[in-house]
Amino acid sequence: MRALWLMLGCCCLASCALFRPADPVTVDVVGIDPLPGQDLEVRMAVRLRLQNPNDTPIDYDGVALSLTVNDRPLAAGVSDQHGQVARYGEALITVPVSVSAFSVLRQAMGLAQSSGATSVPYVLHGKLGRGPWAAARFEERGSLDLNTWGAAY
Template sequence: MVSVEPLEGEGFELRMLVKLRIQNPNDSPLDFNGVSVAMDVQGKRFATGVSDAGGSVPRFGEMVVAVPMSISAFRVAGHVMGIVGQIMGGGTSEYHGKLAYTMTGKLAGPAFYSRQFKSTGEFTLPAKIFQSDS
């Protein structure tokens, strides 16, 4: 994941543009004609998206692809409540501002040839969230 940018949402939906870096460690080009992505945060589905972006990643090369993703406002509320519960001591372990994510997806290829991918990591929430003004 290269970056995340906000997009204009609709109704009870939030939107973001996720830029993914696709790396090809092979000795031949990787051709694709569509991308689908699902992002889980703290083990729960958070956002999904698809794009008809296509191209060819050169041998031993890379490229960046943008995928618009949708997030239900109800999902966001559920995640926030879970995090707040952990901060207030409701979780099984102390919360340190880090959120684990897993991104899975598929690069659709020509003639039913697709490549699955998975990436995991964590990101840190800003320290300001946990500071009290009192």
């Protein structure tokens, strides 16, 4: 009986070595293009570059995004795209997002309240669906320089 328990323990330890943690997927916004909207909403196509720093491919089935600017929700979108990011590879995907008129109004009011601000923080949260029990979540943080952005337009 002891030999059976010892063998079972060795098998468990060996199987744990197979499940080493994977590095997170790197996601960068590489472009934003306008899409036709309806009534009081603005639609955009957000292009993302997914980079897989692991030695196994990552399959995904579905993408969800939400963008918060200046600690206020601005845009959200989903897509039922599916595909694979090759091992040590990258892929480009496009996710349509919607911005409501009320979100734009909230952002404008927030900027008016912080009139002396020279930059605005943003956070992009997202999720790559990887089956019924798994998802690869990602987050990109940064700030938008209002002086540079305003000068460009």
